[in-house]
Amino acid sequence: MKRYLCTVLIVIAISLMVQAQEAKTEKTAKEYIADLSSSSDEKTLIEAAQWLGNKKEKDGVPGLINLLSDKRDMVRIESAVALGLIGEESAADALNNSLLNDESAEVRYAALLATMKIGSKKSIEVYKQSKEKESDSFIQDLLGKIEEKAKGK
Structure with missing residues (x-):
């Protein structure tokens, strides 16, 4: 019984140490926002965009808008998704621009979904323009x- 109790206590102690270490390494919103402008690492940018979108961090919107012009498709896709999750009307123009002009169909699709989620009236005319020129x-x-x-159909 003593061995069992010692084993349980050791397992609990180890799990508490692991949780404490994870809490130390968890980034703050400010750090993720800073990553948007200071990092060139694709994985870091994608992680920051995903975190900011999931937390609906409105302060991240300007940095995410800037990432819509990144040369890497996945960074642009994740930025568009994050902007849609945040839902700020101020992102509508940048997303509309991506919908009309991005060379990647995946980015355009993400931008379309994001604009739908935001629900800006600015996007209505862009949808018509996009429908006329879209190849996907x-x-x-x-x-x-x-x-x-x-x-109304």
Whole structure:
């Protein structure tokens, strides 16, 4: 019985030490926001965008908007997703620009979903413009569904 109790206490002590170490290494919102402008590492930028989006951290919006012009598709995708999760109207123009002009269909799709989540009236005209010039069938389909819903079908 004493061995069992000692084993349980050791396991508890180890798990508490691991949790304390994890708490020490967890970043703050300010650190993630700083990563958006100071890091060039793709993994760091994606992690920051995901964290800021999941926490709906409005202070991260300017940095995330800047990342929409990053050369790496995944960084732009995660930035668009994060902006959609945060839902700030101030991001609508940048997302609309990505929807109309980004060379990556995946980024355009993420921007479309983000603008839908934000629900800005600024995006309505952009949807029409995008539908006319869009070559990706998935985006075309979603834009068609948006148009049908707007018409009340």
